[in-house]
Amino acid sequence: MNNKQNEKKISNAVIRRLPRYFRYLRELIRNDIMRISSRELSEKMNITASQIRQDLNCFGGFGQQGYGYNVKFLYSEISHILGVDNGLTAIIVGIGNVGKALVNNPLFEKRGIKVMGLFDTDPNVIGTTFGDLTVMDARDMTNFCMDNGIDIAVLTIPKAAAKDTLEVLAETEIRGIWNFSNAEISCPEGKNIKIENVHLGDSLMALCYEVALEKENNQ
Amino acid sequence: MNNKQNEKKISNAVIRRLPRYFRYLRELIRNDIMRISSRELSEKMNITASQIRQDLNCFGGFGQQGYGYNVKFLYSEISHILGVDNGLTAIIVGIGNVGKALVNNPLFEKRGIKVMGLFDTDPNVIGTTFGDLTVMDARDMTNFCMDNGIDIAVLTIPKAAAKDTLEVLAETEIRGIWNFSNAEISCPEGKNIKIENVHLGDSLMALCYEVALEKENNQ
Numbered sequence: 001m002n003n004k005q006n007e008k009k010i011s012n013a014v015i016r017r018l019p020r021y022f023r024y025l026r027e028l029i030r031n032d033i034m035r036i037s038s039r040e041l042s043e044k045m046n047i048t049a050s051q052i053r054q055d056l057n058c059f060g061g062f063g064q065q066g067y068g069y070n071v072k073f074l075y076s077e078i079s080h081i082l083g084v085d086n087g088l089t090a091i092i093v094g095i096g097n098v099g100k101a102l103v104n105n106p107l108f109e110k111r112g113i114k115v116m117g118l119f120d121t122d123p124n125v126i127g128t129t130f131g132d133l134t135v136m137d138a139r140d141m142t143n144f145c146m147d148n149g150i151d152i153a154v155l156t157i158p159k160a161a162a163k164d165t166l167e168v169l170a171e172t173e174i175r176g177i178w179n180f181s182n183a184e185i186s187c188p189e190g191k192n193i194k195i196e197n198v199h200l201g202d203s204l205m206a207l208c209y210e211v212a213l214e215k216e217n218n219q
Numbered sequence: 220m221n222n223k224q225n226e227k228k229i230s231n232a233v234i235r236r237l238p239r240y241f242r243y244l245r246e247l248i249r250n251d252i253m254r255i256s257s258r259e260l261s262e263k264m265n266i267t268a269s270q271i272r273q274d275l276n277c278f279g280g281f282g283q284q285g286y287g288y289n290v291k292f293l294y295s296e297i298s299h300i301l302g303v304d305n306g307l308t309a310i311i312v313g314i315g316n317v318g319k320a321l322v323n324n325p326l327f328e329k330r331g332i333k334v335m336g337l338f339d340t341d342p343n344v345i346g347t348t349f350g351d352l353t354v355m356d357a358r359d360m361t362n363f364c365m366d367n368g369i370d371i372a373v374l375t376i377p378k379a380a381a382k383d384t385l386e387v388l389a390e391t392e393i394r395g396i397w398n399f400s401n402a403e404i405s406c407p408e409g410k411n412i413k414i415e416n417v418h419l420g421d422s423l424m425a426l427c428y429e430v431a432l433e434k435e436n437n438q
Contacts, residue, residue: 015425015428016421016425018424018428019418019420019421019424019425020418020421022424023403023418023420023421081428082424082425082427082428082431083424083427083428083430083431083432084424084427086427086431086434088427088430088431097319097320097323097324098320098324100316100319100320101316101317101319101320104316105316105317107419107420107423108423110420111420111423111424111427113423113427151430151434152426152427152430175429175430175433175434176426176427176429176430178422178423178426184242192433194426194429194430194433196422196423196425196426198419198422199238199239199242200326200417201238201242201326201329201330202235202238202239202242203397203415203417204326204327204330204332204397204415205237205238205241205301205302205303205330206234206235206238206301206415207371207395207396207397207413207415208301208302208303208305208307208330208332208371208395209234209237209300209301209302210394210395210413211302211307211370211371211394211395211413212301212302212305212307213302214394214411214413215305215307215370215394
């Protein structure tokens, strides 16, 4: 049984928390902090120390009683579990405002993901360049994905285009979709594509709720 | 006791689910579906019918046995609870790539939030226009917020600028911050500002985990 099979048992809730650990640990490394106790990490992250020990125990637990966690080691283990060092490749589909914000965003590079292609359907956008990438015609997407073994498609297309684009991508070897189209999509039957639907507006609405409540209470 | 005080009892978990109901109900209205049972809503949303009944009961419950929910009424109640119709106002601070993607994004308007001002520190950006808004000097932010009673600041600034900007905003009447700066910020002591930290990369990492695991298992 290899490592990854062991890791498969990690619950989705823990996986959802790992990126936060990843960010905090990166911050610690930047500040040359190489060792940290679960109590200190707990204070920084506002998670109970016992939750931290439980989370990190899920994948073997690297803490030592009275000694704490080796920050670099923990960081590299979490990176590995999250697939950060797996050399995943991506394309961005739809080079409108959100697409542009992502093309130039360091968040892919920081996570070891190589953005290999940009696609759009608009003749005015096709052919424009961003860094060393030129926007290609969306009709060439299938071939490009197959030729380059693309893992992840980032969808920054209008809602109305989501369904058709999903059908096209389903014919490639794409294994993951990061979906900003605001259409709630799910994996086509018989395929095995992980889909992460991003709804920025949901987080804005939760904030609105808090703000509106506060305003009303103060009136 | 007014309505809002009643609503205060709604748990954070429910509040986090309400925007999803909001989106689905809007979709139903668009498709002229005016009545829906918890069973149908359950199938569409992939939430158990009992969870739906429980969630919607939290704020009075508008379903009728064997008759279902009145979609428009439910939509308007959820809008109200979430503060969608409260005429909240916002500014966007930092007109880089992410800022630009948000300036032109209908997500504010859809939620009844009026974006009243754009701010940046870069002389090359100050003075540029987006629709009917002109980017202002960030030094004028405090006065602008006070004069216009701004409720929400959207931070699309670099991480390094987050702390100083938060200090400036804390001196205004801002009640909410939607934070894209990647710096994890929290409300300054003695202030009452709700902060919604957005970490897009976290959702990308959760996707990477799934994709990397799938790749490894198929090798």
